[in-house]
Amino acid sequence: MNRELLQVYFIMGSNNTNRDPLAVLEEALQGGITIFQFREKGAGALIGEEKRTLASKMKELCHRYNVPFIVNDEVDLAIEIEADGIHVGQDDEPLIQLKQRCPDNWIFGVSATNEKEARQAIKDGADYIGVGPIYGTATKEDAKQPIGVEGLAGIRAIAGDIPIVAIGGIKLGHVLRLRKAGADGVSVISAISQVEKPRQTAELFKKYNQYIPSYSINAE
Ligand SMILES: Cc1ncc(COP(=O)(O)OP(=O)(O)O)c(N)n1
Numbered sequence: 022m023n024r025e026l027l028q029v030y031f032i033m034g035s036n037n038t039n040r041d042p043l044a045v046l047e048e049a050l051q052g053g054i055t056i057f058q059f060r061e062k063g064a065g066a067l068i069g070e071e072k073r074t075l076a077s078k079m080k081e082l083c084h085r086y087n088v089p090f091i092v093n094d095e096v097d098l099a100i101e102i103e104a105d106g107i108h109v110g111q112d113d114e115p116l117i118q119l120k121q122r123c124p125d126n127w128i129f130g131v132s133a134t135n136e137k138e139a140r141q142a143i144k145d146g147a148d149y150i151g152v153g154p155i156y157g158t159a160t161k162e163d164a165k166q167p168i169g170v171e172g173l174a175g176i177r178a179i180a181g182d183i184p185i186v187a188i189g190g191i192k193l194g195h196v197l198r199l200r201k202a203g204a205d206g207v208s209v210i211s212a213i214s215q216v217e218k219p220r221q222t223a224e225l226f227k228k229y230n231q232y233i234p235s236y237s238i239n240a241e
């Protein structure tokens with residue numbers, strides 16, 4: 022995959038905002054997010070038809086802005102609504118298994134908290150790795166212990182040319198140091214979904230990312 026797509030990776034479900042989630046997503050798209058993940062889980066999450074309808078509307082919105090639409094965890098939903106990819110973690114359906122029923126041209130993302138998990142994700146054919154949590158986060162109830170910038174750098178060192186995106190507790194002020202440590206981008210929920218002005222915040226995430234060139238295995 023094009024690693025520049027990971028620069029501003031926005032994730033959201035309806036319970037990550039007190040506003041209309043479609044309005045928040047549209048503002049984030051206007052601000053220049055580069056990829057979006059639909060993650061409808063946790064307290065108050067929608068289920069059944071309501072969830073499907075929101076996912077479909079979000080996909081249409083992303084496509085209007087030419088932004089890839091990824092589904093978290095739920096491969097059947099992703100197939101049904103013709104998403105552009107799927108993101109799975111260590112407790113989800115294994116990548117090797119789910120790849121058998123997904124289109125080849127999808128984007129496949131896998132989470133890793135340590136080098137062992139990252140090595141396995143690469144072996145299984147992940148297109149990118151979500152590395153975290155970097156910092157403490159209140160958004161994910163079952164988040165693991167933060168691995169810090171050092172943990173990210175360790176995974177960068179073994180990931181070779183595979184794109185990686187940092188996640189967990191990330192705010193605007195963290196972007197430069199995470200990119201310098203080897204992340205191809207940052208993935209955020211609350212830093213965009215819970216601010217007053219998602220559009221302006223997304224613009225700043227994009228601007229800060231563009232100070233640092235994309236990772237290259239051939240770089241000095
Ligand atoms: C880009 C990205 N990275 C990591 C995760 C976390 O996935 P997972 O560990 O499966 O946890 P849940 O998000 O499913 O609670 C992610 N979603 N996206």
Ligand SMILES: Cc1nc(C(=O)O)sc1CCOP(=O)(O)O
Nearest residue numbers: 153154158160189190209210211
């Ligand atoms: C969904 C998710 N996954 C994580 C991981 O470590 O794998 S941390 C996390 C929550 C990210 O939300 P926020 O940007 O609000 O901290």
Ligand SMILES: [Mg+2]
Nearest residue numbers: 094109110113
């Ligand atoms: Mg998951």
